[in-house]
Amino acid sequence: MSICGAPLVGAVDEGSAGCGRFRDQAEAAGCGKRQRTSPSGGDQHLNILAHLPELALTHAASYLPRPSRALLAVAMAAPSQSWQQYYSEGTPRTLSAAGRAVLGNGRWEELDFEEVEKELASKLTDDDVAAMLICIDAKTNLRKLKLSGCVNISGSGLEPLRQSVVLEHADLSLVGQHEKPNVRPLPMLEVGVVCDVLQSIVRLGGNNSLKLLTLPKMWSNTETPAMWREGTALRSFMGEYAEVFRNRNPPCSNCNDPLMGNGGDADTARSVSRNIAVYVERALNA
Numbered sequence: 001m002s003i004c005g006a007p008l009v010g011a012v013d014e015g016s017a018g019c020g021r022f023r024d025q026a027e028a029a030g031c032g033k034r035q036r037t038s039p040s041g042g043d044q045h046l047n048i049l050a051h052l053p054e055l056a057l058t059h060a061a062s063y064l065p066r067p068s069r070a071l072l073a074v075a076m077a078a079p080s081q082s083w084q085q086y087y088s089e090g091t092p093r094t095l096s097a098a099g100r101a102v103l104g105n106g107r108w109e110e111l112d113f114e115e116v117e118k119e120l121a122s123k124l125t126d127d128d129v130a131a132m133l134i135c136i137d138a139k140t141n142l143r144k145l146k147l148s149g150c151v152n153i154s155g156s157g158l159e160p161l162r163q164s165v166v167l168e169h170a171d172l173s174l175v176g177q178h179e180k181p182n183v184r185p186l187p188m189l190e191v192g193v194v195c196d197v198l199q200s201i202v203r204l205g206g207n208n209s210l211k212l213l214t215l216p217k218m219w220s221n222t223e224t225p226a227m228w229r230e231g232t233a234l235r236s237f238m239g240e241y242a243e244v245f246r247n248r249n250p251p252c253s254n255c256n257d258p259l260m261g262n263g264g265d266a267d268t269a270r271s272v273s274r275n276i277a278v279y280v281e282r283a284l285n286a
Contacts, residue, residue, distance in 0.1 A: 050076055054101035061102040065115035070108075070132040073099035083131035087160060095135055108136035114148035114176045121149030129157030139164045143209075146171040151183060155193035162200045165207050170198070171214040181217035189216055195237040202240050206247070213241065 049057070061069050074080060076099040086093050095103070111132070113121045129150065136142065138160050145167065147153070151174055161167060172194065174183050201208050219234060 046076060050096065050098040052098070054097060057098055057101040058104055062104065066108070066111060067113050067116045067132065068120075069102055069104075070111070070136055071128065073102040074128075074131040074135050076102065077135070080125070080127040080131040083134050084127055084157070084159065087130070087134050092134055099135065103136065108138070108141050110144040111136070111138070111142060112144070112146040112148070113150055114146060116149075118149045122151050124150055124152060126153045126155070126157030129153055130160055133157070133160035140166060142167060144169040144171075147174055148176040150174060151185075151187040151189075154188050154190045155197070158194065158197045162197050163204060164201055164209075165204060166209055167201060168209045169212045170210065171212075173214045173216055175217075183216070183218065186218060187216065191219060191231075192233045195233045199237050199240060202237070202244050205244070208244065210241075210244070 052060075061072065064072065073095055074083065077096050078093055083093050113124075129147075133139075133142070138145075139162070142161070142164070143166055145161070146169075148171070172189065173181060174187050174189065175181055198210075198213070201210055
């Protein structure tokens with residue numbers, strides 16, 4: 001898919017904001033190869049895209065991976081940095097008509113960064129992720145989030161998911177399907193920041209929908225200095241998360257007996273470790 005000979009894909013250039021990446025890409029539109037232009041050149045080309053018929057924008061954007069579509073919609077409204085700022089102040093930014101056309105009419109129930117190039121995912125910041133989540137109204141729409149390759153975020157960009165009642169599957173392992181779980185260099189994801197958002201979800205009790213959670217492999221290494229500092233926050237969250245499943249008392253997918261045992265905390269822990277993965281996989285595929 002191209003516009004004036006320039007591919008409309010999630011290309012990556014230097015810089016941290018998602019808007020900047022699409023502005024740089026837009027500078028190449030209409031010439032067939034990269035040109036050095038003034039800083040406003042990208043903005044001008046985004047304005048050209050914004051004035052295309054909405055039906056044409058929707059059709060063109062449908063060929064993009066979903067994360068790229070969300071980034072483009074954000075870029076057409078305002079820089080990534082401003083989205084979270086306005087959101088935290090209680091006056092969230094709104095999409096332009098062109099941005100809404102890029103997103104399309106369907107509900108955004110899934111956002112999987114494995115759909116885009118690793119080079120793009122590795123350069124996304126918390127501002128970029130937060131802006132994308134805000135623009136798709138993730139708190140009320142998003143059921144599955146997979147942060148494959150997003151090694152440059154601390155987790156503050158997940159703030160728009162706070163107290164989500166619809167999120168079912170959160171894969172924060174930062175790796176793709178069938179990839180080794182060890183990420184090098186060590187990613188920036190902070191236990192305390194992420195667990196604070198996750199706790200706001202599980203503390204909704206029966207109103208939360210979280211069924212499957214995958215955490216970074218590095219968080220299981222209690223010998224690292226980071227985990228010495230953050231281990232308490234992780235243990236606190238995991239205790240609350242286990243309590244949610246204990247209260248649900250779901251059936252085992254193999255024998256239909258209650259998933260949780262009746263022999264106290266130790267028995268519950270063994271039961272969870274043995275059966276929980278099987279249960280949630282069945283629940284998500286039901």
